[in-house]
Amino acid sequence: MTPASTARDAAAPSEAAVPLRTTRSFRAYRAGEAVTLAGTSVHGVALPVVAVLELDASPGQVPLLAAAATAPAFVLALPAGVAGDRYPKKRIMVGTDLAAAAVVSVVPGCWAAGLLSVPVLYAVTLLSGALTVLHQAASIAIVPEIVDRSQARPANARIAGAFSRADTAGTYGGTLVVGLVGAVRALWLDAASYVVSAWCASRIRPSAVRREAADRPRMLAAIREGVGYVMRDPIQRPLVLSLAGHAYADGIVTTHFAYTLLTRLDSGSTGLGLVMGVTAAGGLAGAVVATRLVDRHGPARVLSAGFLAYTVCGVPLLVARPGPVWLGVIALAGAVRTAAAVAAGTTQRSIRQQLCPPELQSRAQQTSVWLVTGLRPAAALTAGGIAASFSVHSALLVGTALCLVPASLLWSSPLRRLTVMPALPLAKDGPHAS
Template identity: 35%
Template sequence: MSPLPRVAAGGLFRMREFRFLLAGAAAGQAGAQVTLVALPLVAVLELDAPAFQVGLLTAAETAAFLLVGLPAGAWIDRMRKLPLLVRADTVRALAMASVPLAGAAGVLTMAQLYAVALVTGVATVFFDVAHQSYLPQLLPRDRLVAGNGALEAVRSTSQVAGPGIGGGLVQLVGAHLAIAANALGYAVSALFLLGIRRPESTPQPAPGASLRADIAEGLRFVLGQPLLRVIAVTTALGNFFTAVLMATQTVFLVRVAGLEPAALGLMLSVSAVGGLAGALCAGRLAGRFGQARLIWLSALVTGPFALLWPLSGKGTTALFALASGVVFFGSVVYNVAQVSFRQALCPPRLLGRMNATLRFLMWGTLPLGALTGGAIAGAYGARAALWLCAAGFLLVPLPLLLSPLRRMRDLPSTVHEDRGETVATG
């Protein structure tokens, strides 16, 4: 593969390959954010599903991180990343397209929604791990924070515009037909990725390597590195309580707060402004406070605003939006800092396994949180689930505050592979 190009400051967007990667991310994220609103509304409004079944649907969307999270990384490290990204987008587009078709034919069921969520989730595992492993092939190490910040800005912009569009589409054409926007977004993403022309060689596994040995090597690298361990624990905890929120917020906002689909989408769009702000200023904040310090500060300062979720209700949904905006700001700043650190620290040959191992550890809590949220909402009401979520966000920073990160300003930049030791440079 050709060497990484030198990217001058401010020249990131002059790279054709990165522009296409960014455009594909924008298309896929836009469609996914429409579905964030539309898919649970299909269950709540069209299929009249109880709270637990809505939580089960959220769990199905994320179950793949537990089912295939670890082997996915070993497989991805043996494959070219770009063709895998295109195939994953194609599978997701076809799965999502089945929902409006079945809805139009009058045969849509919760069983199909579960199946679509599972298939899309598996494809998303492969897409996300390959995407994070592909970026360091396009950008030099000193531009990874800028590159991840740009991708987070795209994701956050989609989170601002997508839910509002999704709610409007649901109001206009119905929830199941609104899902077509997601299928279109994944298809457009695949087309942009096909436009990337950068040569990519097929990775060659070490002689005698096996899938089990490759998975074990990825686990040893992550678990042998103290800073990666604490990031994994913290993110897993945050994702668990985020899943409680995702599993119950539609039920709460529609059945308790009384929002119509368009108002629900608009409220979620307003909430996402915080995430966009976090993506736009993450790089500057890292420069001012230090990348290590920013990781724990972002969680500590923004987490308490989660208490506003259960305090909101009919006529006070602005509190819900404010809480989401501030918490999303902190989450995006945290993610830009820790993902860039992971990418810079890991040897290229281990990127897929490192990302997949961390996704398994960190995202594997999502289906558990969704099931917990759905069960509590079904038994005690959606507001009770939101109280659990709020209390959980107060606990998220604790692992970081008890770790060496608390005493660091900047993160180490190299790692000794054999022992997982970090070495600070510069």
């Protein structure tokens, strides 16, 4: 598929398209994923409190706990993509949700029995992270199977909006619940959210295309097939590489973001919480405007503008001085930055879903996840090295400047000619109901 033909092959609305608000599978999917994301946000608030205040975790143990949460994504992203393409996605979603509910319940269960320890938290975090990787490989790639292809962009925008609301509500709600009932008991809410998500996933009725068993390549061959497909495609290759570059640049900045607010800008915990809350809320705005922007300006311009806006909105952190006015400016810039990221993110996801054959959806998605996840630890090390050799401000400056690279990469690639959304290719064997 050439870029020119991609630009011509706009996805025409299907006669069989059903409004999203009346699509039971889509409503069940969005509700279940939003509920479990809210529970995960509660988990993100409660688990550090359990580690530090309940178990007196040392400064050396806390980073290990954070590493345990991110390591599974890099190790398992590509195999999870193979599993998502090879087995029914709905079954994976239900199974991983129920397993995650059981894993999270170990923490309050061990606490009640007097057996809770930091190594138990390591194990729970590793297992939860692995289940999340497998779940997301199926849950992201299942969207084209539950909505008409002409509705991919509004569907992804609505999903992003629901996720932004759930993330914000879970963070603030988790803080409140931890204060009322304690951090350990709050984790029961996270476990319950997985059960609700499993029930919602069980109500999804996807149509799927799956290879017969005799046609399935071995794991490594299947991984190579997925990675090779993405890297050979003239549209998806620069898209994935730009996302990876953005993750690396953003990782340099976020490594010292909270540190800068708390030290150089004297924000205090309240100011930090305010900035983070307003920043997260910007995601809802990005989800609302994403579809309109793509319709008016085209996906290439929305993606490039999103990356550029992200860079511009990082400048206030570089020049800010202590005081509430600057905290407000940083919070507002953070909201715009998140809105730009969500608008660009929903657009790139829709492009990938509409270009990718159904039998490669999960592997194409997980190739991106693997590259992005793999570069984040490198970004943190880079930020630390620059700060140690020069200063924290130098690290922020380098990270902000590098955010320009993804926009340049996109605009120098064939993707810049993508003025309309591409069409979803048909599967080799034709779709059939699962």
